[in-house]
Each structure stands twice: as structure tokens, then as C-alpha cells.
Amino acid sequence: MNQVLSQSVRDAITRELQKYPAEQQQSAVMAALRFVQEENNWISREAMDAIAEVLGLQPIQVYEVATFYSMYRLQPGGKHQINVCTNVSCMLCGSSEVISHLQDRLGIETGQTTADGRFSLNEVECLGACGGAPMLQLDRDYHENLTPETLDALLEGLD
Amino acid sequence: MLNIEIDGRQLQAEEGEMLIEVADRAGIYIPRFCYHKHLSVAANCRMCLVEVEKAPKPLPACATPVTDGMKVFSRSELAMDAQKGTMEFLLINHPLDCPICDQGGECELQDLAVGYGGDRSRYTEEKRVVRDPDLGPLVATEMTRCIHCTRCVRFGQEISGIREMGATGRGEHTTIGTYVQHAIGSELSGNIIDLCPVGALTSKPFKFAARSWEMADVASVAPHDCAGSSIRIQTLRGKVERVLPLENNDINETWLSDRDRFSYTAVNSGERLTVPRIRKKGEWQETDWATALQSVADGLLQNVAKQGADKLAGIISPTSTLEEFYLFQKLLRGLGSNNIDHRLKLADSRDDGRWASAPALGMPIKELESLDFVLLIGCNLRKEQPILNHRLRKAVLAGADVAVINPYDYEFNYPLSVRAVSSPSGMLQSVANIIRLLSDKLGHDVPEDVIPWMDPTRINQQHRALADRFADRNSKSALILGQLAWLHEEGAILRSMAKTLADMAGVSLGFLPEANGVAAWQAGCTPFSEQDKGLSVADMDAAEIKTWLLFGVEPELDAAHGGQLLAALNDADIVVAITAFASAGESYADVQLPAAMFAENAGTFVNCEGAAQTLSAATTPPGDAREGWKILRALAGYLDLPGFDFDTVSAIAAAVDAAGAPSPGYGMGSLSGYAKTEHAGGENLERIRDSLIYRGDAILRRCEPLQRTTDNPPPAARINPQQASRLGLEQDAKVKLMVDETSVETPVVLDQRVPEGCVFLPIGYLETAALPGSASVRLVRS
Ligand code: SF4
Ligand code: FES
Ligand code: FES
Numbered sequence: 001m002n003q004v005l006s007q008s009v010r011d012a013i014t015r016e017l018q019k020y021p022a023e024q025q026q027s028a029v030m031a032a033l034r035f036v037q038e039e040n041n042w043i044s045r046e047a048m049d050a051i052a053e054v055l056g057l058q059p060i061q062v063y064e065v066a067t068f069y070s071m072y073r074l075q076p077g078g079k080h081q082i083n084v085c086t087n088v089s090c091m092l093c094g095s096s097e098v099i100s101h102l103q104d105r106l107g108i109e110t111g112q113t114t115a116d117g118r119f120s121l122n123e124v125e126c127l128g129a130c131g132g133a134p135m136l137q138l139d140r141d142y143h144e145n146l147t148p149e150t151l152d153a154l155l156e157g158l159d
Numbered sequence: 160m161l162n163i164e165i166d167g168r169q170l171q172a173e174e175g176e177m178l179i180e181v182a183d184r185a186g187i188y189i190p191r192f193c194y195h196k197h198l199s200v201a202a203n204c205r206m207c208l209v210e211v212e213k214a215p216k217p218l219p220a221c222a223t224p225v226t227d228g229m230k231v232f233s234r235s236e237l238a239m240d241a242q243k244g245t246m247e248f249l250l251i252n253h254p255l256d257c258p259i260c261d262q263g264g265e266c267e268l269q270d271l272a273v274g275y276g277g278d279r280s281r282y283t284e285e286k287r288v289v290r291d292p293d294l295g296p297l298v299a300t301e302m303t304r305c306i307h308c309t310r311c312v313r314f315g316q317e318i319s320g321i322r323e324m325g326a327t328g329r330g331e332h333t334t335i336g337t338y339v340q341h342a343i344g345s346e347l348s349g350n351i352i353d354l355c356p357v358g359a360l361t362s363k364p365f366k367f368a369a370r371s372w373e374m375a376d377v378a379s380v381a382p383h384d385c386a387g388s389s390i391r392i393q394t395l396r397g398k399v400e401r402v403l404p405l406e407n408n409d410i411n412e413t414w415l416s417d418r419d420r421f422s423y424t425a426v427n428s429g430e431r432l433t434v435p436r437i438r439k440k441g442e443w444q445e446t447d448w449a450t451a452l453q454s455v456a457d458g459l460l461q462n463v464a465k466q467g468a469d470k471l472a473g474i475i476s477p478t479s480t481l482e483e484f485y486l487f488q489k490l491l492r493g494l495g496s497n498n499i500d501h502r503l504k505l506a507d508s509r510d511d512g513r514w515a516s517a518p519a520l521g522m523p524i525k526e527l528e529s530l531d532f533v534l535l536i537g538c539n540l541r542k543e544q545p546i547l548n549h550r551l552r553k554a555v556l557a558g559a560d561v562a563v564i565n566p567y568d569y570e571f572n573y574p575l576s577v578r579a580v581s582s583p584s585g586m587l588q589s590v591a592n593i594i595r596l597l598s599d600k601l602g603h604d605v606p607e608d609v610i611p612w613m614d615p616t617r618i619n620q621q622h623r624a625l626a627d628r629f630a631d632r633n634s635k636s637a638l639i640l641g642q643l644a645w646l647h648e649e650g651a652i653l654r655s656m657a658k659t660l661a662d663m664a665g666v667s668l669g670f671l672p673e674a675n676g677v678a679a680w681q682a683g684c685t686p687f688s689e690q691d692k693g694l695s696v697a698d699m700d701a702a703e704i705k706t707w708l709l710f711g712v713e714p715e716l717d718a719a720h721g722g723q724l725l726a727a728l729n730d731a732d733i734v735v736a737i738t739a740f741a742s743a744g745e746s747y748a749d750v751q752l753p754a755a756m757f758a759e760n761a762g763t764f765v766n767c768e769g770a771a772q773t774l775s776a777a778t779t780p781p782g783d784a785r786e787g788w789k790i791l792r793a794l795a796g797y798l799d800l801p802g803f804d805f806d807t808v809s810a811i812a813a814a815v816d817a818a819g820a821p822s823p824g825y826g827m828g829s830l831s832g833y834a835k836t837e838h839a840g841g842e843n844l845e846r847i848r849d850s851l852i853y854r855g856d857a858i859l860r861r862c863e864p865l866q867r868t869t870d871n872p873p874p875a876a877r878i879n880p881q882q883a884s885r886l887g888l889e890q891d892a893k894v895k896l897m898v899d900e901t902s903v904e905t906p907v908v909l910d911q912r913v914p915e916g917c918v919f920l921p922i923g924y925l926e927t928a929a930l931p932g933s934a935s936v937r938l939v940r941s
Contacts, residue, residue, distance in 0.1 A: 060337060063338040064326055069329075
């Protein structure tokens with residue numbers, strides 16, 4: 001097997017494959033992409049090719065899936081991913097202030113990463129937490145009812 | 160049978176059919192972009208929306224199965240509104256660049272925009288722009304025009320079997336392409352040009368050459384393989400501009416191989432010979448036909464008188480027409496020589512006496528689809544016969560299994576049930592071992608004559624699997640020998656064993672003839688005649704032939720034993736080359752007569768299933784070049800040979816005693832009289848020969864776009880990496896390949912697909928043409 005994927009990713013894919021019948025192994029592609037991203041913070045071309053090889057797909061079939069979902073990161077990004085929802089509910093409740101506060105504090109635009117590589121700031125669509133709008137997702141956690149103060153407190157606690 | 164009604168017409172339909180199929184059959188046109196009858200239904204363009212009674216909203220005709228009593232309105236207000244709406248959305252992002260788009264005039268979007276589009280756009284926002292991927296030398300891209308119908312993507316998945324194109328991104332940001340730079344490598348890739356309903360994918364060699372409506376269109380046949388695909392040759396003011404497939408459900412359906420689609424580029428090659436030429440004191444001099452023909456006739460007659468007719472030989476290209484074959488052999492036989500052949504790939508002629516009729520597939524091409532099991536021996540079907548391979552691929556998708564016994568581990572676009580790869584001599588052993596296993600299984604005696612080739616200690620799992628498969632009498636099986644079998648140095652033994660195996664198993668034995676080879680047999684372009692047997696191409700070199708008549712061939716590149724033939728031609732007294740290209744035979748010929756080539760001459764093509772089709776002239780040959788049959792007729796006149804007074808090709812065809820459909824008439828499979836050869840090891844490697852897809856004939860070698868594809872690698876001696884390390888060779892090391900006194904130099908390429916103890920060195924390369932064809936070669940670092 002190829003060397004691009006780490007042993008733990010390969011093990012995880014092997015486990016995942018057991019969930020699917022033999023002729024449906026390609027179903028594991030989404031999980032495989034996620035494993036790589038969780039380990040490396042992003043998914044390289046080489047990693048996608050490696051996944052294709054492991055799952056018996058053509059590389060383009062993996063590229064299609066990876067580019068379809070916006071949550072797969074195909075470029076290296078910051079250590080912490082800040083995903084601010086700017087969809088309707090959040091917008092009505094002030095997501096633009098959240099964005100501008102973060103932009104000022106971090107000194108970057110949305111879609112960019114800070115020079116020290118710590119933070120990436122992204123705009124995303126509804127994350128299904130409209131009740132707590134405006135909200136953001138920091139790495140794997142949701143943070144709701146944001147104000148400039150709670151935002152500052154949130155970022156201060158991070159390495 | 161179901162009864163449905165479309166636009167007031169009562170129609171019958173099969174259960175499970177889609178509305179659009181029924182409408183198409185009845186000639187009711189429903190607009191569409193993504194639907195294609197040979198591809199799966201994607202239903203993503205929504206252009207085919209129609210009104211169906213009792214359905215609350217319009218339904219896509221391509222994805223709506225018929226039900227009994229269904230009432231459909233394809234041009235009602237609801238339907239038309241839906242279609243117009245779809246059209247407006249499709250045009251939002253489509254550039255208005257029809258004047259500079261090659262698809263203009265044959266664009267489905269343009270056509271439908273006329274019928275369904277608005278006369279002005281309501282869209283004022285920004286249009287999207289898409290970067291163009293470089294797909295290689297055949298397909299030009301302009302992806303901003305793409306309407307995301309995914310026909311090209313489905314073609315890769317479903318027909319060519321290699322998924323190279325894909326849809327990446329999402330929604331507005333979806334783009335069709337390869338995502339990473341990647342020249343597409345499918346031998347059927349040109350079909351996506353036809354499939355693309357817009358100008359996103361167009362033909363690179365045809366780029367900006369002509370408009371579809373200004374070209375003349377002639378139906379003909381493609382001459383490069385034994386399928387004989389139906390084609391349309393399109394010309395503008397006498398210049399061949401493009402070749403397209405012509406739908407023929409018995410042969411190529413709606414598809415065409417890239418080889419047949421782009422080989423026309425050689426018609427316009429700068430290497431065309433346009434006037435007769437004679438070599439005087441080493442210098443080529445142009446002359447007129449009368450002088451050239453007189454000098455050829457004088458030379459032929461003098462030499463025949465001096466040395467005897469058995470020192471005269473003729474080789475004709477298997478891409479020639481039935482009529483050319485007939486006159487060619489008649490002329491040579493008229494001069495008293497039976498040394499006539501078209502079988503350039505033939506390496507071993509020891510079984511010449513066994514052919515009862517032309518080697519052929521032995522079943523209709525279509526029938527390949529219904530086979531359960533096929534064993535290919537010495538055959539890279541995918542590149543050799545792309546159209547036949549497509550049929551077999553369909554069989555595999557329907558559950559058939561295909562196995563191979565090959566000397567090189569070729570890649571197929573479907574899974575193989577057994578992949579037995581071994582040296583050429585190992586192939587003989589494999590077949591012999593299978594015969595042994597099968598005789599045990601069926602309770603037959605082991606055929607004595609095959610025993611020397613058997614090695615029970617080397618019987619492996621693959622041999623067992625194949626024997627089991629052949630023992631299964633309930634499946635419809637076939638055994639097919641391909642080009643690598645013709646090129647096999649001990650091909651006679653291989654054929655004989657294949658015959659024994661096929662007979663024992665009771666399965667059909669097929670051969671893939673070279674191009675129009677079946678016609679060549681029917682017309683008598685083989686060295687056997689009733690009275691006498693002449694020399695086959697494989698033996699001509701050893702007979703001190705001094706006078707040669709070449710028709711459309713470059714023996715040094717075309718033939719299995721090209722090296723030997725080159726030496727013989729260099730040594731000859733007179734070499735007459737009837738050729739379309741000045742560069743063909745330039746170094747050894749004494750006279751060159753300029754001939755027409757495919758697209759310029761009419762005649763008959765008989766494919767591997769025995770179907771005779773008509774090749775038509777779409778244009779006239781350049782300059783003083785003439786159709787081959789006219790040249791032969793005129794030459795016969797100068798030679799005073801009787802019986803050549805034909806005025807038309809059809810008159811010649813009528814004279815050919817064409818025996819009905821050819822059966823693969825191979826006589827008994829006895830091996831008595833053949834000896835087993837031992838292959839030395841060490842620096843002596845067994846040579847594996849093939850003729851690569853775009854190097855197979857003089858025309859193909861002059862198709863510049865095909866020469867630039869990934870299927871045309873530079874010359875190299877391919878050896879297995881383990882073998883290389885044992886010989887102390889690394890990638891790109893320069894090596895000398897030697898047979899007796901002759902040697903050629905070439906770089907080494909390490910290739911896991913070559914079995915150990917072998918070197919893979921295809922024919923067709925000028926750089927290595929001098930190397931005589933032989934079972935083994937010595938390989939040393941140079
Ligand atoms: S490139 Fe052509 S065939 Fe492919 S999806 Fe786009 S419009 Fe359809
Ligand atoms: S709109 Fe922001 S979470 Fe739903
Ligand atoms: S042709 Fe039916 S949806 Fe495209």
C-alpha cells in the first residue's frame with residue numbers, strides 16, 4: 001500500500017470499509033477524506049490519489065467528492081478554523097458585526113489565514129443552530145449568541 | 160406492450176422504456192442535452208420536460224418510464240413554458256461566442272436556442288468563466304461553454320471504461336474537466352467531441368478548419384483495423400477536413416476509435432508523393448507516368464527473364480482494397496511469381512498450408528456481446544481493435560469473463576478473470592498445460608504431439624482456472640488470437656495448439672486479421688495458389704529476392720521480420736514502391752509511383768466478420784497521384800499482361816471469386832513436424848514484439864496528432880526491473896540489442912509489465928527497424 005497515508009489513517013479506512021458491502025467500497029471515500037483532514041488539517045492531491053488507490057477508484061472520482069463539499073480543505077489552512085455562519089438567521093442577528101470584529105482582531109479577510117498560521121476565518125452557510133444566532137463553529141465546537149466580548153474571550157483561551 | 164399517446168398519436172411501448180425512447184422511435188422530437196441512447200440516464204439538463212396527463216408538474220421525458228394509457232404532450236403550453244425556462248437558465252452562463260465556436264452550425268444548444276430561446280437576455284449579472292484543461296493533442300476545450308450535461312463524464316465511466324473527466328466543485332462553481340493536468344489516454348476519446356452538445360469539447364486537428372454546413376460528406380469505411388467502422392469523410396473544396404462515425408449497429412454503433420477518426424490527417428501530410436520519381440545514380444528525379452511505368456515494366460521483365468520469376472516478390476499493405484489486392488496478385492502471377500503476401504505481421508509461416516479460408520473472427524462482431532467466456536491469446540484487444548473491445552467490454556459488464564494469455568501485461572478497461580503473463584515461449588507452455596488439464600478433465604487422451612511443450616511441474620492456478628472454464632460446456636465461449644500471436648516467432652505452434660484446445664473444448668476459434676486481410680485472402684493476395692506455393696512475407700528475405708513490388712508498405716516498419724526485409728531491400732536490384740508518401744521506401748526504392756490513399760480511392764473492405772462494405776472516394780489524390788487499381792492496370796498494360804481491362808472498381812470486384820462469409824478455416828491442429836526450441840538465458844532475452852496502436856501502418860505513422868498521444872511512446876527496450884538489476888542496467892541506460900551481426904541502440908525503460916527473461920521491443924520504429932525479427936536478442940550496455 002502507498003506511503004502517503006499514515007498507518008492510523010489506513011487502519012481507520014480499513015475499519016470503515018467493513019461497514020460497506022464488497023462492491024460498494026467506494027462509499028468509504030467521504031470518511032477517508034475526513035480521516036486525512038483530521039490528521040493533517042487539510043487534504044493534499046497526493047492524499048486524494050492515495051485514497052483513490054486504496055478504494056479502487058479513479059483519482060477524478062475522489063476529486064469530485066472532495067471539491068463538492070466545502071468542509072474538505074484542499075489547501076493548507078490555520079491551526080484553528082473559525083467558521084462564521086452568515087446565513088439568514090445569523091445575518092439578521094448580527095453576523096456582519098461578528099465578521100468585522102474578527103477581521104479587525106485577526107487582521108485578515110474571510111477566506112484567509114493569519115500570518116502565524118494560527119487562525120483561518122471562513123464564512124459558512126447555516127449550521128443548523130439558528131436558535132443561538134449569531135453563531136460560529138470553532139474547530140469542532142459551536143459557540144452561540146456571540147458578542148464582541150464573548151469572541152475575545154473565546155480567542156484568548158487558544159494557543 | 161403498453162399503449163401510450165404522445166401529442167395525440169397512439170404509440171406502443173415496452174415496459175420499462177423511457178418516454179423519450181418511444182418518442183424518438185415515432186419520430187417525435189423532444190429537445191434534450193444530457194440524454195444519449197448509449198449512455199445512462201442522468202436527467203440533469205431538464206431540457207426534455209414534457210406535460211404528462213395527471214402529473215402535477217412537467218416531467219423529464221428521458222427519465223420518465225412509460226405506463227399504460229399515459230397521455231403526453233410535448234408541445235403543450237406547460238411543456239413549452241418549461242422548455243423555454245430551462246433554455247433561459249442554460250443560456251445564462253453560456254458565452255455568446257458562436258461566431259468563433261467550431262460547434263457553430265452543428266450545436267445542439269444553438270439549434271434549440273433558435274427554437275426555444277428568447278431573442279434577448281434578461282440576465283445582467285456576471286457570467287462565469289472557466290479555465291480550460293489541456294486534454295492532449297486530440298480534444299480541444301473551451302469549458303466556459305460547458306452546460307454540465309455530463310455526457311463526457313458518463314462516456315468515460317460507461318463506454319471507454321476509464322473515468323478521466325469529472326465534475327468537480329458544486330452548483331455555480333461546478334466545472335467539467337480532469338481537475339489536474341492530464342492528457343486523456345482512451346483510444347476512444349474522440350467520441351466525447353461528438354457527444355458534447357455544445358462547443359466545449361471540439362476536435363483539435365479540425366480546429367477552425369471549416370463550418371459543418373459547407374463541407375461535402377461521403378460515407379466510407381475506416382481501413383486501419385479489422386472492424387471496418389463506418390465513417391463519414393467530410394471535405395471542403397477537395398480537402399479532407401474531418402472524419403466522423405457513421406452509425407452502424409452491426410459494427411461501431413455510434414462510436415469511432417481515435418485511430419479511425421484522426422488518421423485522415425495523413426491525407427494532408429506534407430510527405431505526400433505527387434509525381435512519379437525514378438532514382439538515377441542515387442538521385443531522385445521526378446518524371447511523368449509514361450516514363451516511370453515504362454522503366455518499371457522494362458526492369459521487371461528484364462529481371463524476371465534473367466533471374467526467373469521466383470526472384471520476384473510483392474508485398475501489399477493490408478489496408479488496401481479488395482480490388483487493389485486482386486490486381487496486385489494478378490499482375491505478379493501474370494509475371495509468374497507466387498511470392499505475394501499482405502500478412503506483414505506474420506512471423507511464422509510454417510502452417511501456411513493449413514488455412515482453408517481467411518483467418519477471421521468466426522462470428523458477427525455483435526455476437527461478442529453475448530459470449531460468456533473469452534480467452535484472448537496474444538492480444539491487446541483494447542488498443543488493437545478498440546471497437547471489438549468495446550463489444551467485449553459490454554459482455555463483461557453483463558457478467559462474462561475474459562481471460563488473457565499474453566507476453567506483456569497489458570491493461571484492459573475491464574477486469575480480467577485470468578491474466579496469464581509469460582514469455583513468448585512460456586505462452587506455448589501455458590496453452591500446452593491447459594490442454595493437458597482439460598484432457599484429464601474430459602477423460603481424453605493427452606494429445607501426443609503437444610506433450611513436448613507441457614511441463615506438469617509448472618502447472619499453476621491460472622492454467623487450472625482456464626481448464627475449468629473450458630470444461631464448462633454450458634457457457635458460450637470463444638478463443639481469439641490477436642496481433643501478438645501473428646507476431647509470435649513460433650506462431651504456427653501457438654495456432655496449432657489453440658486449434659487443439661478449441662476443438663477439445665468445442666468452442667469457436669477466431670483470428671483477428673490485419674485490417675482488410677479477409678479481402679486480401681479472397682482476392683488471392685497470399686502466396687498459396689492452386690498450382691504452386693510461393694514465399695510468405697516471413698520467408699521472402701531468405702530467398703535472395705532481387706526484384707520487389709511494394710504497395711503501400713514500409714516492410715522495415717510494418718513487418719514482423721522488418722530487419723531482414725530491410726537488408727533484402729537494400730540488397731535488391733529493383734524496388735518499385737507504389738506509395739502515397741515520398742518518404743516511404745525513399746532509401747531503398749528505385750522507382751516510386753504516387754498512389755491515392757484512403758479517402759481518395761474507392762473499393763471494397765471486408766471486415767473480420769466477413770461483411771463487405773464500400774470504401775468511397777471523398778476527394779481526388781493530390782497532383783499526379785492515381786488510384787491504386789488504375790496504376791496496377793496501367794502497369795499491366797506496359798507489361799502486356801492480359802485480363803486487366805477493367806473500367807470500374809465494381810467490375811474488378813465482380814471478377815473476384817468471393818467465397819461467402821469466411822469461417823476461421825484453420826485445418827487440424829497437429830504439431831508433428833514442429834520441434835521445441837530451447838531459449839538460452841543470460842544476456843539472451845526473449846523478444847516480445849508488438850505493433851503499437853498508432854504505428855501499425857504507413858498512414859498512421861504520418862498522423863501527427865496521433866503521434867503526439869500518450870499511446871505513442873518513444874522507442875525503448877522495456878525490461879523488468881529485477882531483470883535490469885541483474886544485468887546491471889538502470890532506467891534510460893543505453894543498450895545495444897544484437898541479433899547475429901546486426902545491432903541497434905536504444906534506451907532501457909524499466910517496466911514491471913514485462914515478464915522476466917524478456918525484452919519488449921515493438922516494431923514500427925525507424926530507430927530500431929534494422930534489428931532482424933527473431934525469438935531472442937542479446938542485450939548489452941553500449
Ligand atoms: S463538456 Fe460538453 S459533454 Fe461534457 S458536460 Fe460539458 S457540455 Fe456536456
Ligand atoms: S442561519 Fe446561522 S445557524 Fe442557521
Ligand atoms: S435530456 Fe432529459 S433531463 Fe436532460
